Amino acid sequence: HCRYITVSRMVVEVAQMASQEEVLERLRSSFLAGKTRDAKFRLSQLEALARFLEENRKEICHSLKMDLSKPQFESELSELSLVRSEINLALSSLSSWMKDEYVTKNLATTFDTAFIRKDPFGVVLIIGPWNYPVHLTLLPLVGAIAAGNCVIIKPSEISQHTERLLADHLPRYLDKDCFAVICAGADDTSRLLENKFDYIFFTGNTHVGKIVMAAAAKHLTPVTLELGGKNPCYVDEECDINNAARRISWSRYFNAGQTCLAPDYVLCTQKTRDQLVEALKATVMEFYGQDPKVSPDLGRIINNRHFHRVSALLSNGNIVLGGQTDEAEKYIAPTILIDVKESDPVMQEEIFGPVLPILTISGLDMAIEFINRRERSLATYVYSSKSQVVQQFLERTSSGGFCANDGLLHSTLMSLPFGGIGHSGMGKYHGKFSFDTFCHQRACLLRSDGREKLNEIRYPPYTQRHLGM
Ligand code: NAD
Secondary structure, eight states, X not given: OGGGOOSOHXXXXXXXXXHHHHHHHHHHHHHHTTTTTSHHHHHHHHHHHHHHHHHTHHHHHHHHHHHHOOOHHHHIIIIIHHHHHHHHHHHHHHHHHHSOEEOOOOGGGTTSEEEEEEEEOSEEEEEOOSSXXXXXXXXXXXXXXXXXXXXXXXXXXXXXXXXXXXXXXXXXXXXXXXXEEOOOOHHHHHHHTTSOOSEEEEESOHHHHXXXXXXHHTTTOOEEEEOOOOEEEEEOSSSXXXXXXXXXXXXXXXXXGOXXXXXXXXXXXXXXXXXXXXXXXXXXXXXXXXXXXXXXXXXXXXXXXXXXXXXXXXXXXXXXXOOOEEGGGTEEOOEEEESOOTTSGGGTSOOOSSEEEEEEOSSHHHHHHHHHTSOOEEEEEEEOSOHHHHHHHHHHOOEEEEEESSSSGGGGOTTSOBOOOGGGEEOOBSHHHHHHHTEEEEEEEEOOSOOGGGGGGGSSOOTTOOOOO
C-alpha cells in the first residue's frame, strides 16, 4: 500500500492522490450503474463482511493487541460481537427496511400512489477513530451497505496494525467496484475530503469533526458526526455504593479508559466521595490485582503523544489511587483523583485514559447546574436507587444518551439510537437508525396521465374559484 512505501515521499503522495480519485470514480460509476440497488447484492456483501470477521478473528484480535494491548475478551465483546449482531440484524431485517412506505393522501391525490422510497445516497465516506478501530469503522459500514451505498472506508492511521489488516484483508471479501479501503493520515484525509461525497460519516474528536463538517459544507454533503466530550457521572447519596463502584470502574477502565462513552468525571457529595473512593479502590484491586501493570485485563495507551497528554493530567488534584506510569509500555495505572477544581486542565478536555476525577458538590441541584454549564456530552450517567433522582436528571439535563445505574451498556442496544448532541455530535446510528441514516427518504407520488377533469380546479384563470377556506 502507498503509505507503507518509504522511498520518495513526493512520488508516494502523487501516486496516492491519483489513486484516491480513481477509486472514487470507480465507485461512483458502479453506483450509477445500479449495482448496489439490488437487495440480493446487499445481502451478499453483508454476508461477506460477516465472513471477514469470522475468518480473520484471530488476526483482528492480534492487531488490536498490537495497537492497544486489548485483552481478547474486550476485543470479542466490544469490537467483534457488536458488529456481528449488527450484521445479523441487517440480514434479517433488510427486506422490511427497504420496503416503500405508503403514506396517507389528500383529496387531490386520492387515486394516486404516494410513498417514501428508501434511496441510497451514493458514495459514502466513513472515517474511523483508533480506540475501537474495528467496531467504529465496520458498524457504520453495515448500515451503509444495507442502505445500498458504495463506500470508502478510511480507518484511523493511529491504530496502524488494524488499519493495515483492514486494508489488506477487507477488500478480499467485498466487491471491489463498490467498496474500498483508503489509508490516509490527517493530510491525505484532508485531501480526500476535497472530493465530493454523497454522505460523510465521521467518528473522532470534536476539533476534527469541525474540519470534516467544513469540508463537507463545500459540497453541501450531509454528515453524521460521532464526537467526544466529557461524560458526567452523578453518584447519589442513596445508592448501592459497591455496585456503583464496580460499574463505574468497569466503564472507566475498559480499553484503558479510551472510550468515547466512558464516565469522564464523578460528581457527588463529600460523604459519598469518601465511601466511593474506598469502594473503587477495592474494585480496582479485585479487577486488576495488587499491581494492575501485570494484569492481562488492562489495555495500554495508544501512542506516546496520548501517553504524555494523559500523564500530564495526573498532577491535577490529589491522587488517592494509582498514578503510576511507564512510558516504555505506555502504561497508566487505573487512577482516581480527588480535590480537583473545575478550572483544572483535567476538567477542560476529554480525559480518554484510565483516570477518574471526583468532584464534590452539595447535591443534585448543584450537579445538574454543573453539568448544564458545560457542552452537552455523549452520555450522562446517574447512580441512584431513587427513581425521582434519575427522573430529575433525565428532565433537567441533555446529552446524546443516558444510562441510570450503569455505564456504556445503553450503546449495546441496537434498538436505541446512538449519537451525540451539540459538541458530542449530530446524527445517529445502530440497527434501523443506521439504515435510515444512510438512506435518503425520497418523496414519491405516482399519478395517472388521465382523469384531467379532476385537475381543472387548479388551473388558471382562477376567477370564480375558491377553495372554501
Ligand atoms: P481523531 O479525530 O483524531 O481521528 C479520527 C479520524 O479522523 C482518523 O481516521 C484520522 O485519520 C482523521 N483525521 C485526523 N485529523 C484529521 C484532519 N485534520 N483532517 C481530516 N481527517 C483527520 O479522533 P481519534 O483520536 O481517532 O478518536 C478519539 C476521539 O474520538 C475522542 O474524542 C472520542 O471521544 C471520539 N470518539 C467518539 C465516538 C462516538 O461514537 N461518538 C467513538 C469513539 C471515539
